[in-house]
Amino acid sequence: MKSFFPNSLHSRLLTYFIMSLAFTFFFFGFMLMNSIYLQEVADERFANERFLQNIKDELSNIQEPLEKYLTTFSSEALSKLLFTTETLKETIPSQRKIVANNQELLKREIYFLIDTYLEKATLLVEQKRGRKVTEYTNSFEEITKLYRYIGKRIDEISLQGFRGQLEEYRNFLILFRKVQIYSLLLILATIGMSFSLLTNAVISISVPMQQLSKMAGKISLGDFNIPDINCKSVNEVNQVAEAFNDMKNSIHHYIEALQKQKEFEQEIMTERVRNLKMEQLLKRMELYTMQAQMNPHFLFNTLNTGVQLAIVEEAEKTTDFMENLAALFRHNLREKKFFVPLRHEYDGLVSYFNILKIRFPKSLNLTIDVDESLLDRFTCPSMIIQPIVENSVIHAFKNKESAGTISVRIDYEDPLLIISVKDDGVGIPDKTVKELLKPTTHDYRLSSKVMGLENVIQRCYFFYPTCKDVIDIKSKPNKGTEIIIKIHTEVKPCIEL
Amino acid sequence: MNHIVKFFPIVFGVLLAVLLLLTFQSTFKNPFFSMKEGKPQEELSYHFAFYLPDSDYSFTENFKKGVIEAGEALKCGITFHSIEEEPLSLEMAAYSGIDGIAIYPFQKSSNILEYVNKIIDEGIPVVQIENEIIRNENSFQIGTNYFETGKAIGNMALILNEDKINIAIIYSDKTPGLSSDNNLIEMGIINVLGTRAGTLTTKRTSLNPLDAERLTYELLRESNNIDVIVLTDPNDTLVTVQAIIDMNMVGSVQIIGSGDAPKIKEYIEKGVILGSIVRNPYRIGFSSVMALREINLIGYTSAYVDTGISVITKRSKE
Numbered sequence: 023m024k025s026f027f028p029n030s031l032h033s034r035l036l037t038y039f040i041m042s043l044a045f046t047f048f049f050f051g052f053m054l055m056n057s058i059y060l061q062e063v064a065d066e067r068f069a070n071e072r073f074l075q076n077i078k079d080e081l082s083n084i085q086e087p088l089e090k091y092l093t094t095f096s097s098e099a100l101s102k103l104l105f106t107t108e109t110l111k112e113t114i115p116s117q118r119k120i121v122a123n124n125q126e127l128l129k130r131e132i133y134f135l136i137d138t139y140l141e142k143a144t145l146l147v148e149q150k151r152g153r154k155v156t157e158y159t160n161s162f163e164e165i166t167k168l169y170r171y172i173g174k175r176i177d178e179i180s181l182q183g184f185r186g187q188l189e190e191y192r193n194f195l196i197l198f199r200k201v202q203i204y205s206l207l208l209i210l211a212t213i214g215m216s217f218s219l220l221t222n223a224v225i226s227i228s229v230p231m232q233q234l235s236k237m238a239g240k241i242s243l244g245d246f247n248i249p250d251i252n253c254k255s256v257n258e259v260n261q262v263a264e265a266f267n268d269m270k271n272s273i274h275h276y277i278e279a280l281q282k283q284k285e286f287e288q289e290i291m292t293e294r295v296r297n298l299k300m301e302q303l304l305k306r307m308e309l310y311t312m313q314a315q316m317n318p319h320f321l322f323n324t325l326n327t328g329v330q331l332a333i334v335e336e337a338e339k340t341t342d343f344m345e346n347l348a349a350l351f352r353h354n355l356r357e358k359k360f361f362v363p364l365r366h367e368y369d370g371l372v373s374y375f376n377i378l379k380i381r382f383p384k385s386l387n388l389t390i391d392v393d394e395s396l397l398d399r400f401t402c403p404s405m406i407i408q409p410i411v412e413n414s415v416i417h418a419f420k421n422k423e424s425a426g427t428i429s430v431r432i433d434y435e436d437p438l439l440i441i442s443v444k445d446d447g448v449g450i451p452d453k454t455v456k457e458l459l460k461p462t463t464h465d466y467r468l469s470s471k472v473m474g475l476e477n478v479i480q481r482c483y484f485f486y487p488t489c490k491d492v493i494d495i496k497s498k499p500n501k502g503t504e505i506i507i508k509i510h511t512e513v514k515p516c517i518e519l
Numbered sequence: 520m521n522h523i524v525k526f527f528p529i530v531f532g533v534l535l536a537v538l539l540l541l542t543f544q545s546t547f548k549n550p551f552f553s554m555k556e557g558k559p560q561e562e563l564s565y566h567f568a569f570y571l572p573d574s575d576y577s578f579t580e581n582f583k584k585g586v587i588e589a590g591e592a593l594k595c596g597i598t599f600h601s602i603e604e605e606p607l608s609l610e611m612a613a614y615s616g617i618d619g620i621a622i623y624p625f626q627k628s629s630n631i632l633e634y635v636n637k638i639i640d641e642g643i644p645v646v647q648i649e650n651e652i653i654r655n656e657n658s659f660q661i662g663t664n665y666f667e668t669g670k671a672i673g674n675m676a677l678i679l680n681e682d683k684i685n686i687a688i689i690y691s692d693k694t695p696g697l698s699s700d701n702n703l704i705e706m707g708i709i710n711v712l713g714t715r716a717g718t719l720t721t722k723r724t725s726l727n728p729l730d731a732e733r734l735t736y737e738l739l740r741e742s743n744n745i746d747v748i749v750l751t752d753p754n755d756t757l758v759t760v761q762a763i764i765d766m767n768m769v770g771s772v773q774i775i776g777s778g779d780a781p782k783i784k785e786y787i788e789k790g791v792i793l794g795s796i797v798r799n800p801y802r803i804g805f806s807s808v809m810a811l812r813e814i815n816l817i818g819y820t821s822a823y824v825d826t827g828i829s830v831i832t833k834r835s836k837e
Binding site for chain 1 (some may be wrong): 524525527528530531532534535538539541542544546549550557560561562563564565566568590591595596597607608610614615616617696
């Protein structure tokens, strides 16, 4: 609901001040008026008695100069007498209604008695002027009796009036006491009202300020995830709160942007480091390959010579061995690309298997299970199967007396091309497995024995950085090891350095 | 806490309104305040002044009640004045602007006669209640016919077996209307008893409520042949009955009382009191106002208004 008054601090304080002032003035005014009114009513109650006493005084102001005039013929007394007589005539009411009120009826009787008194006083003055001594002497006696009687009657009526008003006076006291108590309560309630208005005004300002203060404290500690202040205070405070909310949100957004940028830069840095490491790895591999190639070229030529010699000597086994070895070397020397058709890898693996069969005719069983149709459909990183098999041949059957088995299996489970190399050797310790599967390169000087396997693992991670399960090792002590490569055929390999 | 404080102005506002309402209510409902705003008083036709003896006994009270109710019914203003201690008020009555005077002249004094004459001379109607001290064509009497009262007492005494019935009448200042000045009661008694009338003694009790007891003892010790004691005041009746019981003279001395108080009726039923004369003060008071109003309205009224008496005896109760 829209407030009738403007919602500014100035307007609100002014409104509360005026309201408090108005309440105070109104109720104090009311109490004052009520008290004055009650006093007036109380005064009216005694007006009757005052009026009667006033008449009595006036009569006294006639009787005294009358006596003086009769004894001294004083013109001053006469003028006073005449003046007071006229005043009294004007004072007493000329309309004397008969009403059902004893006091009024008794007063009425007094007014008539006063009429008689004034008539007799006038007659007395005339008798004095006419020097009718006997008559004015008798009249004076009579008027004096009447004067005293009127005075006595006035006193009686006043006394009756006072007695009658005792109950009224009691009612007045009860009423006045009640009004005083209510007045006190009204004052307290007015103070309470004013104080509560003021308190509300202060609260409407101080609470948002406290919230702002708390928010500022939290922001200073770097906590920007606090909700906005939603205060309904005066406009000024609302504006400050709104500005503060805006400021908080702006800083928050700015800091978030900075953090994102920092994270992005961090990612770039990480990527660079990774690339550098990979570059280093590749250089090492290149070096390794070159080292390996130097001898193979020589060996390859020598092997060809050996093959020819074995043919001349008709040594068939030697001829097969030498031919396979030559084929393997040829394969290794030929593949310079990162990715090769799966068939190339398969061919190289078959040559290697033939060599191994000649080397370990009894102690090693080798099986390959491949769907021929897959070999021409997919490509794979070069030199990834043979190093794994070689790793198994070298490490898996140490201290094993029985014949070992190495099985290679290539499957396709849309969209994964799954290459599995499984042996039933001694297994790889868990710790080593975890170390091997870390997507970082190792210090080869410390673990040169697994360099071929680790090289394969790190290359897989390198080519497929988004596929965390591109390679997995399942190994149990004395049960064997299975190394599974899952190439996501729909993911483009990362081959950019 | 702040949520509670928010409602404080409303609470105090309601409190202020309630207090304001209570203040108004207390002010306007207080009898002191309501007396101020009285209805405009109706103007009445006549103003009559009643000059009565100072007495708060039931007769006067009922009389005043009759006067006041008649004043209300006939729209006449009534003021009461003392005739006993303040005969000056009667002297000044002629100057008081009143339309009529009712006087209860329980005693004949020259001053009272003079003042009443003066009032009559001023042309102000005068009603004499119960006792007629001035016989004038402009003055009228209202009240009980004492001769008839005496006859009623005589008739009650007749049932006694004695040849000569000795009677003691005890008048009272407490009931000053039954004055012995005119001897009307005595005349009424003698008129009925005729030859059987014995001695007739009269006494008077003061305002002291126990004076009748003293007087009864005195009376019975002075003369042992009193057959009937007649009392003109209800209080004196009860006190005298108690004295007769105490003296073990119930039956040997008969009592004819005054008034219809329950205790008196009980004594009548038991046979301790022979009978009681009951006047009607309310009717006397009411008739007084009626008469004064009538004089003012049409110039005359009945010269004598008998408000009557009633007699309570054991037989009448049966």
